[in-house]
Amino acid sequence: MPLRLTANISFMFTEQPFLERFGAAAKAGFGAVECHWPYEFPVETLQAAISAAGVKLTGLNMPVGDKAAGDFGLAAVAGREAEFRTAFDLAVRYATALGCPMIHVLAGNVADDQHGGAIGTYIANLRHAAAIAEKQKLTLLIEPINRRDAPNYFLSTLEEAVAVAATLSSPAVKIMADLYHLQIMGGDLVTRLADCVDLIGHVQVAGVPARAEPDQGEVNLRFVLDALVAAGYAGLVGAEYRPRGRTEDGLGWIATSGLTLG
Numbered sequence: 001m002p003l004r005l006t007a008n009i010s011f012m013f014t015e016q017p018f019l020e021r022f023g024a025a026a027k028a029g030f031g032a033v034e035c036h037w038p039y040e041f042p043v044e045t046l047q048a049a050i051s052a053a054g055v056k057l058t059g060l061n062m063p064v065g066d067k068a069a070g071d072f073g074l075a076a077v078a079g080r081e082a083e084f085r086t087a088f089d090l091a092v093r094y095a096t097a098l099g100c101p102m103i104h105v106l107a108g109n110v111a112d113d114q115h116g117g118a119i120g121t122y123i124a125n126l127r128h129a130a131a132i133a134e135k136q137k138l139t140l141l142i143e144p145i146n147r148r149d150a151p152n153y154f155l156s157t158l159e160e161a162v163a164v165a166a167t168l169s170s171p172a173v174k175i176m177a178d179l180y181h182l183q184i185m186g187g188d189l190v191t192r193l194a195d196c197v198d199l200i201g202h203v204q205v206a207g208v209p210a211r212a213e214p215d216q217g218e219v220n221l222r223f224v225l226d227a228l229v230a231a232g233y234a235g236l237v238g239a240e241y242r243p244r245g246r247t248e249d250g251l252g253w254i255a256t257s258g259l260t261l262g
């Protein structure tokens with residue numbers, strides 16, 4: 001069974017205003033899309049855009065806090081627990097109203113010398129969120145993000161994410177395996193992913209190092225995806241890349257990827 005590809009419309013189809021990207025993705029053949037932060041729009045407006053396009057929204061990000069002040073997530077940031085819970089409640093409200101099954105819970109930026117204390121905050125916040133997600137039948141995603149792009153981000157390696165997911169041991173908490181980040185942070189994708197395939201809730205793809213279409217770069221995407229399927233992964237794959245040119249002109253790579261858009 002081929003894996004299903006979903007378009008991340010926060011990176012793709014950006015030639016159009018956000019609300020028109022649902023229709024643009026559908027016109028390009030996608031049946032599913034994901035996005036980062038839809039919160040500038042009322043739920044009703046998003047529901048109308050999704051319905052008109054006839055696509056499924058499969059993932060969104062939790063609000064990150066004060067991005068202008070350098071926040072990139074709240075889950076591991078001590079002293080911001082109340083803000084985390086408010087932000088998480090907003091993400092749950094949007095996800096449930098939009099029929100979106102997955103929420104990316106961003107950890108946040110934490111100084112290296114604070115990591116020891118931050119893990120307790122991170123686990124406590126994720127436990128709170130997981131209890132809600134289990135009731136609401138949502139999946140929470142934790143994503144290791146590479147240190148070149150995000151030097152202070154709290155969760156940087158697949159192995160760290162595996163340890164967190166194992167500690168939480170919640171059916172609602174899974175790893176978002178963004179192959180772009182994982183390749184930068186150690187590579188060896190086939191073996192490392194097979195070793196934790198049961199903990200993977202979502203996969204994202206982009207070319208490395210350019211983070212453009214995955215038909216260029218150091219990763220043999222078809223080989224890695226085939227190995228993921230062989231290891232038992234049957235979830236979605238998110239195209240989260242910055243197109244080299246017009247989005248629609250760069251979709252040719254999908255035909256030989258083994259992925260389906262339906």
Ligand SMILES: O=C(O)C(=O)[C@H](O)CO
Pocket residue numbers: 036061104143145178204240
């Ligand atoms: O940074 C990434 O790779 C993500 O997937 C986050 O959700 C957004 O930055």
Ligand SMILES: [Mg+2]
Pocket residue numbers: 143178204240
């Ligand atoms: Mg990603």
